[in-house]
Amino acid sequence: MNKKEFIEREDVKELIEEIAGMHAVKVINLLASKTILDEFKISSSLKLEVNFVRSLLYKLYEKKIVSFSKERDSKKGWWIYSWTLHIEKIIELLIKRKKERISRLEEIKSRESINQYFICESCGIKMDFGEAVENNFECFSCGMPLVALEKKADERELNALIGKLYDEVKELEDFKKRREEREIAKKKKELEKLVGSKRVKKKKKEKMKKGKTQKTARKVKKTREKGKKEKVKAEKKEEKSKTRKTKEGKKKLEKSIKSKGKKKEVKKSVKSKRGEKKKGEKSVKSKGKKKEKTKEEKKKRGRKSSLISRIKKIL
C-alpha cells in the first residue's frame, strides 16, 4: 500500500466524508498530491467556493488531519492560508475507529452467546437461557427436552467481521510503522549530510590555515635572507668608506706637511691654503653626512632584526 492507494481506500473516504462531507474527500485527494496548497488554489482547481473550502478545511483541521501556515499577501494585504495534509493522523483515526468497531462486535458476540435460545422441536416454543434453566431444559407444555437454537451461522459471520477488522488494523499499523521508519531514515540522512558538509567545511578551513602559515613562514624566511644580504652589503660599504677615510687622512697629512714647509714663502700660498682649508671643511662635512647615513642604515637594520625576532617569538 502506498500513499495514493491509501487515500483511495473506501474506509478512508468514509472517514473523511463523515468528518467534513463528500467534498472533503476531493480536497484530501488534492492535498495528497501536492503537499502544500493555499485555499485559493484548492477552490479554483475543485471549482468550489473559497469560503466553502475553508469551512471544510477547518473541520478537518479540528481533527488534526490538516494544518495550515498563513502568510500575508504583500499586494492584496490579506492572509493566505496554505494547507498541509497529515496522512499519519488519518491512519491513526482509522485504526482507532476500527478498534472501536471490533470492541462493539465483541460485545454483541458475548451478549448473543449469553442470550442463548432454546426451542421445543415439537411445539415450537422458544425460551431464553433463564427460562430454559427454570424449566430444567424441558418443554413446559409437552415435557420434551429443549434444543439449543442454532446460532452458529450468525456467530461465524460476526467472527469473520471481527477478524477482517483485526487484519485491517494490522495492515494500517504496518503502513504507519513503515512511514515512520522512512521518515526517520530520511531525517538521519539529512543529518548525516549536514554533519558531512560541516566536516568538509572544517577541513577546508584547516587547509587554508595551514596554507597561510606556510606562506607566512616563507615570507619570514625571505625577509630574513634579505636582511642578511643587506647586512653584508652594509658591512662592505663600511669597509670601503673606512679605507677611503684612511687614504684621505694620509693625503691631508702630506698636504699639511708640505704647506708648513711653504709657509714662509709666498702670500699666494696662504690664499691657496685657505682654499685647501675650505676644501677640507667640505670633505669633513661630507664625512659627517656619510656617518649619519650609516647610522640610519644601522637603525633600519636594527628595526628589521627586531621584527624578525618578534616573528620568531610568535612562531
Ligand SMILES: [Zn+2]
Ligand atoms: Zn413441547
